Amino acid sequence: MQNLYTAAYACLMTADVDQKLACATQLYAAWQAGQLVRDAAVADEVLAIADPGRPPRPELVHPKQVKQRKLSTPEGRRALLHAVAHIEFNAINLALDAVYRFRAMPDAYYGDWLQVAAEEAYHFSLLRERLAAFDCVYGDLPAHNGLWEQACKTADDVMVRMALVPRVLEARGLDVTPGMMQRLQEVGDTATVDVLAIILRDEIGHVRIGSRWFQYCCEQRGLEADATFRRLIRGVMQTPLRGPFFTEARLQAGFSADELEQLLAMAQDWDNAPA
Numbered sequence: 175m176q177n178l179y180t181a182a183y184a185c186l187m188t189a190d191v192d193q194k195l196a197c198a199t200q201l202y203a204a205w206q207a208g209q210l211v212r213d214a215a216v217a218d219e220v221l222a223i224a225d226p227g228r229p230p231r232p233e234l235v236h237p238k239q240v241k242q243r244k245l246s247t248p249e250g251r252r253a254l255l256h257a258v259a260h261i262e263f264n265a266i267n268l269a270l271d272a273v274y275r276f277r278a279m280p281d282a283y284y285g286d287w288l289q290v291a292a293e294e295a296y297h298f299s300l301l302r303e304r305l306a307a308f309d310c311v312y313g314d315l316p317a318h319n320g321l322w323e324q325a326c327k328t329a330d331d332v333m334v335r336m337a338l339v340p341r342v343l344e345a346r347g348l349d350v351t352p353g354m355m356q357r358l359q360e361v362g363d364t365a366t367v368d369v370l371a372i373i374l375r376d377e378i379g380h381v382r383i384g385s386r387w388f389q390y391c392c393e394q395r396g397l398e399a400d401a402t403f404r405r406l407i408r409g410v411m412q413t414p415l416r417g418p419f420f421t422e423a424r425l426q427a428g429f430s431a432d433e434l435e436q437l438l439a440m441a442q443d444w445d446n447a448p449a
Contacts, residue, residue, distance in 0.1 A: 178210040178284060179274055180218065185291075186270040189227040191263070191312065195295040198266050202292035205285055212284065214277045222329060226267040226322065231313030232260060240318055245357045251366060252308040253315060254354065258373070259301040260317040261347070265294040265380075268325055268339060276332035279387070286383045293376050300369045307365070327410065333391035337406045340384020341429075346416065347377055348423040378427045385428025400433050404440065414444035 181204075185197040204210050240257065243250035269291035273284050302312055324343055328335040351374045358367050392399040407415060417438055424434055 175209060175211045176204065178205070178212050179214065179277060181210060182270050182274040182288075183218070183221075186223070186267055186274055187227040189229055191229055191298075194227065194263075194266060195299060198270065198291040198295040201270075202288040205288045212277070212281070220275055220277070222326070223271065224326065226271070228263070228267070229313055232256075232315060232317040234319045235316045237318040237320060240316060245354070245363075246361050248308060251358070251361075251363055252305070252310050255301055255305050255308065255366065256310060256312065256315045257317065258370075259298055259305060259312050261321065262294050262298040262301060262373070263312070264321040265344070266291050266298065268321060269294060271325055271329075272332075272335060275329060276335070279332065280390075283387055283390075286387070290380050290383060293380070297373050297376065300372065304366055304369050333388060333395070333402075334406055334410060336384050336388035336391060337403050338411055340381050341388060341403065342407065342411060342415075344377060344384065345381045345424060345427065345429075348374065348381060348427060349416075349418065349420045351377075352420060352423075374423070378423050381424075381427035389428070400430070400436060403433070404436060407440065415441045417441040 181201055185194060185201055188194045188197055201210070241253065243253045245251055245254060269287045272287045273291070276283075298312075305311060321339075321343060324339055325335070328338055351370055355367050355370050355374075358364075358370070388403070389399050391397075392402055415437060419434060419438065421434060425431065429437075
C-alpha cells in the first residue's frame with residue numbers, strides 16, 4: 175500500500191509532462207481501488223512549494239506580456255489553446271497540492287481532488303492534440319504563473335484555498351468559456367469548440383467540489399459561508415472581481431442565487447471605485 179500524501183507529492187513534483195499525466199490518472203485509479211492509505215504520521219513534513227514540477231518551457235512572464243490575439247486568425251486560436259493548456263497543466267498541480275497539503279479532511283475530499291487531477295490531465299491531453307493541428311507544442315509560447323502564485327498565497331488554510339482557487343480563479347473559466355466557444359464557432363473551428371465543451375462540463379463539477387468543501391469548512395468553524403467568501407475575496411485576493419457571470423453554470427457549481435447577486439454588486443462597486 176502506498177501513502178497518499180507521499181504519492182501525491184511525487185506526482186506534483188514530476189516535471190515531465192507525460193509522466194505527470196500518467197501519474198495523475200493512475201493515482202485516482204489507485205484511490206478508487208483502495209490502494210492508497212492516509213497516514214500523516216509516516217508521511218514527510220508538509221513543505222512550502224514555490225515551484226511545482228513543470229517542464230523548462232513555457233517561459234513564465236508577467237501576465238501583461240502574454241499577448242492577446244484575435245480568434246479569427248490561426249495565431250489567435252493557437253495562443254488561446256496554449257493559454258488554456260497552461261491553465262489545465264497548472265490545475266493538475268493545484269489539485270495534487272490540495273491532496274498533499276491539507277491532511278485533516280474527510281476521505282471524500284481526497285477522492286474528489288484526485289478525480290479533479292485526473293480530469294485536468296485528460297483536458298490537457300485533448301488540448302495538446304488540438305495544438306498539434308496548429309504546429310504547436312506546449313511550451314512554444316510564454317505563459318504566466320498567476321494560478322500557482324494564488325496556490326502559494328492560500329497554502330496555510332484549506333478553507334481559504336477552497337474559496338479562492340476553485341470558486342474565484344477556476345470559476346472565471348465558467349464565465350468566459352461560452353463566449354470563446356461562440357467566437358470559435360463563428361470562424362468554423364468546431365474541433366476546438368468540442369474540446370472546450372468537454373472542459374466546461376467538467377469544470378462545473380470541479381468548481382462544485384470547491385464549493386462543497388468550502389461550505390464544509392465553514393460549517394466546521396461555525397462561519398456563515400456567503401459572508402466569509404466575500405470577506406476572503408476582499409481581504410486575500412485584493413483584486414477586482416470581474417463580471418459578467420455565467421449564472422447557469424455557477425448555480426450548477428454550488429453558488430446560490432443570493433451569493434451571485436452579492437458578487438455582482440461587489441464587481442460593480444469595484445468598477446465604480448475612484449482610480
